[in-house]
Amino acid sequence: MAIMKIRGGDLDLVEYEFTSFSPGEHIRPCGLQKDYRLSPVAGTVVVRAPARIHLTVLDMNRFSPDRPGGGGIGFAIGVYCTAEVECTPSGIEIDYTRKPILRHFVEAFRQVVGYTGGFKISAHDHRYEHVGLGSTSTILTAVAHALNTAVGSPLTSDELRILLGCNFVEETEAGNVAFGFETGVGPAASTHGGMAVMGDDLTLVYRHAFAEGKRAYIAIPASGVSSAGEKEFDLLMNKARTLDYRDRELKSYLVLMDLIPALERGDLRKAGDVIWEIEFRGSKRAEVEHHGFEIYRYMAALRDAGLEFVGMSSVGPSIAVITDRSEEEVAAILEKAGLRIAIATTVDNEGLKVRVEERA
Numbered sequence: 001m002a003i004m005k006i007r008g009g010d011l012d013l014v015e016y017e018f019t020s021f022s023p024g025e026h027i028r029p030c031g032l033q034k035d036y037r038l039s040p041v042a043g044t045v046v047v048r049a050p051a052r053i054h055l056t057v058l059d060m061n062r063f064s065p066d067r068p069g070g071g072g073i074g075f076a077i078g079v080y081c082t083a084e085v086e087c088t089p090s091g092i093e094i095d096y097t098r099k100p101i102l103r104h105f106v107e108a109f110r111q112v113v114g115y116t117g118g119f120k121i122s123a124h125d126h127r128y129e130h131v132g133l134g135s136t137s138t139i140l141t142a143v144a145h146a147l148n149t150a151v152g153s154p155l156t157s158d159e160l161r162i163l164l165g166c167n168f169v170e171e172t173e174a175g176n177v178a179f180g181f182e183t184g185v186g187p188a189a190s191t192h193g194g195m196a197v198m199g200d201d202l203t204l205v206y207r208h209a210f211a212e213g214k215r216a217y218i219a220i221p222a223s224g225v226s227s228a229g230e231k232e233f234d235l236l237m238n239k240a241r242t243l244d245y246r247d248r249e250l251k252s253y254l255v256l257m258d259l260i261p262a263l264e265r266g267d268l269r270k271a272g273d274v275i276w277e278i279e280f281r282g283s284k285r286a287e288v289e290h291h292g293f294e295i296y297r298y299m300a301a302l303r304d305a306g307l308e309f310v311g312m313s314s315v316g317p318s319i320a321v322i323t324d325r326s327e328e329e330v331a332a333i334l335e336k337a338g339l340r341i342a343i344a345t346t347v348d349n350e351g352l353k354v355r356v357e358e359r360a
Contacts (some may be wrong), residue, residue, distance in 0.1 A: 009126040020176040024107035028166040032159055033112045039152035040087040040117065043358040047083045047149070049124055049142035050076040050348035052134045052189040054314040055275055058255070059248040060240040060283040062200050065179035068165035069202060073255060074313075075210050077197040077218070077320070078345035081110040081125045081138040084144035090117035096123040100171040101136060102143055107166040109147050113154045119147065121159060131220050132313035137186030141163055142352065145191070149354055158204065161187040190310045190360075193351035195263055197255060208263040209349040210271075211309070211322045218343035219329050221298055223291045223317040240283035247282030268322060272309035277310060287315045295319070301337035322347065 047227035057063070058071030094102050106119060126140045138199070144160045155163070165184050168179035189195070195210035244251075254274050262270035278284050279299065288295050295312060298321060302310045307330070309322035323330060327344050334340055 002188065003022040007220045022176070023103035023169075023177050026179075027111050029107045029108075029112050030162050032155065032163060033114075033140035034067045036113045036154035037152070038113065038115060038154060040321045041150055041152070041356055043356045044084050044086045045146045045149045045356055047085075047146040047352055047354050048080050048178075049083075049130075049137045049138050049145070049190040049352040050193065051079040051081065052076055052186045052313075053311070053318075053320045054183070054185050056251065056278050056282075056284040057240075057244075057312050058198075058251055058354060059200075060244045061248070063181060063183060065181060068182040069139065069200040069207075070183050070185065071152060071200055071252075072183040072185040072198045073195065073259070074189050076193045076348040077133075077216050077343075078348045079126045079128070079133065079218075079343055081135070081142045083139065083146040084122040085143070085150045086120040087150050088110065088120050091118040093120045094123075095121065096125075097308070098139075098141075098171055100175055100177045101140065104169050104177050105140055105144060105164065105167055106147065106237070108163060109144065112163060113148075113151060115151050119150070122144075123172040128220070128318075131195065132316045132318040133218070134190075136170060136180070136188040137164075137168070137182065138190050140168070141187045141190045144187075145352055149356070157191050157333055160190065161204070162202050189351075191351050194347070195287060195347045206260055208248055208260075210263060211268055211347045212266070212349060214268060214322050214324055214347065215327065215330070215342050216343075216345050216347055217320045217321040217327070217334075218345075219321070219322070219334055219339040220300070220342045221291070221295065221317045221319065221339060223295075231337070240286040243286050244282040251278055251281055251284075254281075269308045270322075272303075272307075272311075272322070275309065275311045276303060284312075288312055290315060291317050298337055298339060302333060305333045305336075307333065318342075 054074040063070030125135050129135045148155050165182045168180050168182035169271045170180040184198045188204045192207050197206040199205045259274045299310050307323045
């Protein structure tokens with residue numbers, strides 16, 4: 001694959017070889033490999049995990065495809081991915097359109113917990129790929145918890161998040177995989193629900209219920225700009241890093257001193273004010289401007305119409321709106337701005353659900 005240049009400043013230019021490999025190679029055990037007492041369940045484990053809105057990374061300089069982390073904030077929404085896993089005597093059978101990413105994590109999980117049997121896996125994602133709604137991290141979170149439950153739950157949810165983050169990959173056109181960007185926000189929000197605040201090294205710093213009783217609306221503006229693969233790498237590893245050198249302290253301060261207290265009070269409007277400020281700061285500014293200033297025009301129009309909470313998710317272009325207003329009111333506001341409601345739902349404050357279906 002391509003060799004990408006990373007520039008963090010006038011005297012900070014390095015090259016990164018964006019290499020691909022076969023699923024199951026370059027496994028990172030993360031210090032979790034040991035002698036676990038496994039007890040495979042008799043039946044099919046079914047996990048339903050909510051997708052996430054990733055509001056911002058705190059410092060792009062603290063993560064890369066070789067280093068998960070960077071901190072961040074995000075929340076779970078009522079859009080779901082589902083995984084079904086059954087233990088088998090041998091072999092790996094995967095029913096999913098993006099098999100390489102699942103196969104790679106399955107091999108990482110088997111190596112860490114010492115499972116020598118097989119798995120039959122069926123996965124169904126939310127079908128909103130590469131628009132900022134975390135399709136890859138959500139389906140991996142669902143599969144990870146299903147695998148773990150299927151063999152007797154040897155790993156904790158925190159350990160699963162670390163194993164996922166360190167082995168997070170995206171597939172290539174040739175059917176191989178390459179390490180991707182992972183802050184831990186997606187797995188934390190999907191697992192626990194509500195709003196999650198992450199520190200570096202995939203550390204869950206804070207989790208709280210968010211926007212209870214409110215409605216969540218997602219608009220997906222048209223964008224001719226790619227937010228995946230080499231385009232994503234170039235965005236996150238260059239302009240975003242430079243801007244975070246300047247604004248990372250401010251973003252962290254806003255989260256600690258303003259956002260978390262607003263979440264504790266249930267003050268949606270204040271939380272929205274904080275996120276709106278962050279939209280213009282550091283790496284978040286780079287992500288928004290990646291799609292052109294039209295995204296800012298859209299979000300400003302929604303804010304000017306009085307919607308309490310407006311923010312672009314991840315590298316976009318999806319825009320999340322949280323409000324007390326009815327779907328009809330929101331649809332009219334979006335239409336006036338040149339948008340439409342793609343998803344009408346709520347914030348998921350419960351997180352993923354696990355059940356075991358016994359064999360007949």
